[in-house]
Amino acid sequence: MSVRVSAMSVLPPVRRDRIIAQLPQYFKKEAALHTKDDFNNKVRTACQEQRTGTVGFKISKVIVVGDLAVGKTCLINRFCKDAFDKNYKATIGVDFEMERFEVLGVPFSLQLWDTAGQERFKCIASTYYRGAQVVIIAFDVNDVASLGHVRQWLEDALKENDPTAVQLFLVGTKKDLSSPAQYSRIEQDALKLAQEMRAEYWAVSSLTGENVKEFFFRVASLAFETNVLAELEKSGSRQIGDVVSEYPNNLSVTVKTMTFVTQFNAQLCICFRN
Numbered sequence: 001m002s003v004r005v006s007a008m009s010v011l012p013p014v015r016r017d018r019i020i021a022q023l024p025q026y027f028k029k030e031a032a033l034h035t036k037d038d039f040n041n042k043v044r045t046a047c048q049e050q051r052t053g054t055v056g057f058k059i060s061k062v063i064v065v066g067d068l069a070v071g072k073t074c075l076i077n078r079f080c081k082d083a084f085d086k087n088y089k090a091t092i093g094v095d096f097e098m099e100r101f102e103v104l105g106v107p108f109s110l111q112l113w114d115t116a117g118q119e120r121f122k123c124i125a126s127t128y129y130r131g132a133q134v135v136i137i138a139f140d141v142n143d144v145a146s147l148g149h150v151r152q153w154l155e156d157a158l159k160e161n162d163p164t165a166v167q168l169f170l171v172g173t174k175k176d177l178s179s180p181a182q183y184s185r186i187e188q189d190a191l192k193l194a195q196e197m198r199a200e201y202w203a204v205s206s207l208t209g210e211n212v213k214e215f216f217f218r219v220a221s222l223a224f225e226t227n228v229l230a231e232l233e234k235s236g237s238r239q240i241g242d243v244v245s246e247y248p249n250n251l252s253v254t255v256k257t258m259t260f261v262t263q264f265n266a267q268l269c270i271c272f273r274n
């Protein structure tokens with residue numbers, strides 16, 4: 001019995017508007033994490049053949065950082081709840097939302113961490129930065145200073161994470177408040193910064209909803225693609241009998257044992273349901 005089937009049957013089905021079958025396109029070609037038209041071929045094939053290992057069970061951590069009142073909470077609320085609040089309520093510490101997707105037929109979840117931008121809450125928030133696969137740095141396209149602080153936010157977020165493993169996004173918010181001329185001026189600087197940081201650039205409006213869904217779909221898709229590729233690399237180099245994990249007390253887990261544990265967990269899921 002397939003482990004994937006049992007896990008899916010325990011959870012409610014993924015919302016129909018969270019199903020991703022095509023790779024969502026970048027916002028700006030000059031500042032994209034990659035510019036390919038479609039998912040990596042190996043990833044597509046692995047999904048078709050149900051060879052995605054543990055990816056379907058994984059939850060990828062995404063942190064959203066940036067100056068106070070740039071619109072981090074509104075961005076998450078627009079996507080997760082399709083809601084917008086014009087009144088500012090500062091985030092105290094952190095908050096998080098879970099979003100479940102189905103990418104190329106495989107379940108995939110993002111845990112979206114909304115952090116505080118206010119200086120006095122920053123030290124609480126920063127303790128939650130660790131273990132992020134995706135870092136989203138938000139700035140207000142109508143506030144040059146908030147763009148100027150992006151590097152500091154990046155530095156703080158990367159202190160707690162492996163800089164080579166993190167996927168970075170730079171997001172300009174409140175696009176609805178800027179005129180086309182004003183916007184294109186700040187966009188030039190933002191694109192330059194995104195290129196230097198190796199981040200993918202987006203501009204959104206949580207008030208109108210412009211680009212919000214497209215943005216999060218792109219985040220989910222690129223995080224998923226990276227996870228499947230990593231999983232394929234791991235399983236490609238793994239042979240039956242190989243030691244894949246060493247515990248301090250000299251207990252080692254072999255590939256054979258791992259398979260047994262996975263099957264055992266799947267059985268448990270089924271017992272739990274019944």
Ligand SMILES: Nc1nc2c(ncn2[C@@H]2O[C@H](COP(=O)(O)OP(=O)(O)OP(=O)(O)O)[C@@H](O)[C@H]2O)c(=O)[nH]1
Nearest residue numbers: 069070071072073074086088091117174205206207
């Ligand atoms: N016009 C417009 N206003 C927005 C938009 N996004 C957020 N705002 C407003 O900006 C203010 C701050 O938004 P929040 O989402 O609370 O900001 P935040 O970044 O979470 O702030 P902290 O939690 O303090 O870090 C609120 O009054 C929002 O209504 C937008 O896209 N357009």
Ligand SMILES: [Mg+2]
Nearest residue numbers: 072073090091
């Ligand atoms: Mg907030």
